[in-house]
Amino acid sequence: MTSNDLSDEQQTALDHFHAVIPAGGVGTRLWPLSRAAAPKFLHDLTGSGSTLLRATYDRLTPLASDRMMVVTGVAHREAVCRQLPEVPDSELVLESEPKDSAAAIGLAAAILYRRDPEIIMGSFAADHVISPDSVFQSAVHEAILTAATGKIVTIGITPTHASTGFGYIRTGAPLEVAGAPNAHAVVEFVEKPDQATAEKYLKSGDYSWNAGMFVAPVALLLQHLAANEPELHAGLTEIADAWDTAERDEVTARVWPTLPKIAIDYAVAEPAAAAGDVAVIPAAFSWDDVGDFAAIGRLNSANEVDDVTVLGDGARVFTEDASGVVVTDTKRVIALIGIDDVVIVDTPDALLVTTTAHAQRVKAAVDALKANGDMDVL
Numbered sequence: 001m002t003s004n005d006l007s008d009e010q011q012t013a014l015d016h017f018h019a020v021i022p023a024g025g026v027g028t029r030l031w032p033l034s035r036a037a038a039p040k041f042l043h044d045l046t047g048s049g050s051t052l053l054r055a056t057y058d059r060l061t062p063l064a065s066d067r068m069m070v071v072t073g074v075a076h077r078e079a080v081c082r083q084l085p086e087v088p089d090s091e092l093v094l095e096s097e098p099k100d101s102a103a104a105i106g107l108a109a110a111i112l113y114r115r116d117p118e119i120i121m122g123s124f125a126a127d128h129v130i131s132p133d134s135v136f137q138s139a140v141h142e143a144i145l146t147a148a149t150g151k152i153v154t155i156g157i158t159p160t161h162a163s164t165g166f167g168y169i170r171t172g173a174p175l176e177v178a179g180a181p182n183a184h185a186v187v188e189f190v191e192k193p194d195q196a197t198a199e200k201y202l203k204s205g206d207y208s209w210n211a212g213m214f215v216a217p218v219a220l221l222l223q224h225l226a227a228n229e230p231e232l233h234a235g236l237t238e239i240a241d242a243w244d245t246a247e248r249d250e251v252t253a254r255v256w257p258t259l260p261k262i263a264i265d266y267a268v269a270e271p272a273a274a275a276g277d278v279a280v281i282p283a284a285f286s287w288d289d290v291g292d293f294a295a296i297g298r299l300n301s302a303n304e305v306d307d308v309t310v311l312g313d314g315a316r317v318f319t320e321d322a323s324g325v326v327v328t329d330t331k332r333v334i335a336l337i338g339i340d341d342v343v344i345v346d347t348p349d350a351l352l353v354t355t356t357a358h359a360q361r362v363k364a365a366v367d368a369l370k371a372n373g374d375m376d377v378l
Contacts, residue, residue, distance in 0.1 A: 013148035019064040023126035032350035041126035102267035110240035139283035142180035143215035156208025162198035292359035
C-alpha cells in the first residue's frame with residue numbers, strides 16, 4: 001500500500017505513530033560478554049557492524065522518522081547517546097533502577113499522552129535480531145492501522161519449531177481492518193509450555209510466539225494500566241505530569257523507587273485480551289531474542305572458521321576437528337582441537353567455557369557470582 005492509497009484516517013494514524021525502544025536488562029545468559037555496565041543491546045552480536053540498539057533504531061526510522069523515545073538505565077546514558085546521537089534529551093527516559101517492563105513502557109506512554117493524547121505508541125525491545133526489515137515494517141504498518149481502531153496490537157512471530165522457551169499468542173477470528181489484512185483477534189496469551197503442549201500449538205497453526213512487541217493508542221494502554229495496576233498508574237502519572245517541567249528530577253527520585261515491579265504482559269496485555277481489546281498481526285520475519293551463546297552461533301554462521309563461529313575484532317583462533325562458538329574480547333590465542341559444540345567466551349577478566357547444549361545455564365554462574373559478592377565481573 002502506497003501513501004496515495006491511504007484514507008485520511010489511515011494517514012493520520014501513521015502520522016501519530018511514535019516508537020519506543022526499551023533498552024534494559026543485563027542479558028545474564030550472555031555473561032561475561034554482556035554485563036550490567038555493557039548489556040547485550042550495546043554489542044554487535046551478529047557481525048553486521050551494527051549494535052543491536054543501533055539496528056533497532058534504524059529498522060524503525062522509516063516508520064517513525066525522528067519520533068522515537070529510548071527508555072534505558074542512568075548508567076547507560078553515555079553509551080546510548082554515543083550510539084544514537086540523533087536522540088534528543090526530550091526523547092531519552094532514564095531509569096534510576098530497573099522496575100520491569102510495565103513501568104518502563106507505562107512511563108513512556110504517560111509522557112507521550114501528556115504531549116499528545118492521540119499518539120499511537122509502538123514498543124520494540126532494543127536487543128532483538130530481525131530480518132528482513134521490510135517484512136517487519138509491513139507488519140508494524142498493519143499494527144498501527146489496527147491500533148487506530150481501538151486495539152492494543154501485538155506482533156506474533158510465526159513459530160519455526162515447538163519452542164518451550166517463549167510464551168504464545170492464541171489467534172482468533174480475522175478482523176476486518178482496512179489496510180491490515182492480517183489482523184486477527186487475540187483469544188489469550190499463554191505461558192511458556194512444556195514440549196508436548198508446544199508441539200500441539202505448532203500443529204494447530206493457531207499460535208504465534210509472543211515477542212513482546214506492542215502497538216497501541218497511549219490512551220487505551222493507560223486505561224488498562226489504571227484498571228489493573230492502579231498504584232503503578234498513579235505513580236507513573238505523577239512522574240509524567242512533572243516530566244517536561246523543572247520538577248522532573250525531584251518527583252522522579254521520590255516516586256520511581258516506590259513503584260511495583262510487574263511485566264507489561266501481566267499488567268496490560270493479558271487482562272486486555274480477556275476484555276477483547278487485543279489484536280495480533282501474525283508475521284513471518286525472522287526473529288531471535290539472542291537468549292544465549294548458541295543463538296550467537298546461529299546468527300553468525302557466515303563467520304565460521306571451519307565449524308567454529310568466531311566473533312571478535314582481530315580474533316586469533318586455531319581450530320582442528322572442532323565445532324562451536326568462540327567470542328573473544330582479547331588478543332589471546334585460542335586453540336580448539338578435537339572438541340565439539342564448545343562455547344568459549346574470553347574477556348580480560350573472565351573466561352566462560354561451556355557447550356551449546358548448556359548455554360542457557362550461564363545464568364546460574366552469574367547468580368552464584370552475585371551470591372559470593374564477586375560484583376566486579378558482573
